[in-house]
Amino acid sequence: MKYQLKNINNMNFKLIALALFLFSSNTILSVHAEISATIKVKVFLQGAIQENGTMKTTLNEKGLLSKEFNNQNLPTNVVDKIDIELRNFANPSTIAATQKAWLLSDGSILDFETAKVPAITFPNIPAGKYFIAVKHRNHLPLMSGLPIAIGTNPNNISIDFSDIKNLYSKSRFLKLSEKATMISGDVGDVSNPPSNPRYSIDAIDNFYVSKDAKAKLQGYINTDLNLDGIVNEADVKLVQSSSDHLYNFTFPKQ
Ligand SMILES: [Ca+2]
Numbered sequence: 001m002k003y004q005l006k007n008i009n010n011m012n013f014k015l016i017a018l019a020l021f022l023f024s025s026n027t028i029l030s031v032h033a034e035i036s037a038t039i040k041v042k043v044f045l046q047g048a049i050q051e052n053g054t055m056k057t058t059l060n061e062k063g064l065l066s067k068e069f070n071n072q073n074l075p076t077n078v079v080d081k082i083d084i085e086l087r088n089f090a091n092p093s094t095i096a097a098t099q100k101a102w103l104l105s106d107g108s109i110l111d112f113e114t115a116k117v118p119a120i121t122f123p124n125i126p127a128g129k130y131f132i133a134v135k136h137r138n139h140l141p142l143m144s145g146l147p148i149a150i151g152t153n154p155n156n157i158s159i160d161f162s163d164i165k166n167l168y169s170k171s172r173f174l175k176l177s178e179k180a181t182m183i184s185g186d187v188g189d190v191s192n193p194p195s196n197p198r199y200s201i202d203a204i205d206n207f208y209v210s211k212d213a214k215a216k217l218q219g220y221i222n223t224d225l226n227l228d229g230i231v232n233e234a235d236v237k238l239v240q241s242s243s244d245h246l247y248n249f250t251f252p253k254q
């Protein structure tokens with residue numbers, strides 16, 4: 001009998017502990033409310049930028065974007081799709097959230113779904129500080145130098161990645177037409193060996209671009225580094241220059 005009582009008491013204690021835990025978990029969740037953040041971005045790609053400071057829209061003019069994305073909502077002056085990321089403040093190598101966007105010739109963006117709103121929205125983000133990064137399928141990423149605070153003024157966040165002073169100090173970029181631009185040449189994941197690590201431009205990228213240039217491939221292809229729908233000598237020149245410098249980027253761990 002004594003033994004049974006002890007067991008019941010033990011069980012009660014566990015139930016109370018569980019209830020307390022659930023109560024405190026709920027309290028923590030209600031304190032860290034999730035909100036939506038709307039962010040405007042300006043960014044330029046080395047491969048697409050022209051002397052007048054705008055980016056070429058050849059992929060769209062050739063119908064390659066609507067073919068690739070099966071999307072009727074494409075804006076007329078679209079350059080390509082990009083990805084915008086929120087990165088963990090304590091450890092920027094961790095992605096907190098990511099959204100697709102359309103990049104326009106003047107460096108601004110439109111949201112991917114409607115192709116009308118000049119900003120992207122991250123729904124249900126825990127309030128806090130984040131770094132913003134921008135990625136493109138054959139360029140090196142860029143990351144903001146200072147974190148942005150989401151939760152204080154979520155509808156008024158914007159970052160201009162073409163202004164050097166907004167960039168993370170170890171970002172690799174090229175200054176063209178008075179703008180910081182993302183560096184072209186990281187051709188991304190390719191199916192055949194040798195495997196090609198992202199965020200570094202080296203002999204492997206060179207290999208794939210040269211191979212596709214020899215075959216004169218046409219279409220929406222990662223090895224088309226200057227985004228004109230053809231892989232040729234111009235793309236080989238770009239990858240050679242970037243791989244000669246061994247341009248690379250690593251998201252910092254803190
Ligand atoms: Ca690479």
Ligand SMILES: [Ca+2]
Nearest residue numbers: 224226228230
């Ligand atoms: Ca090309």
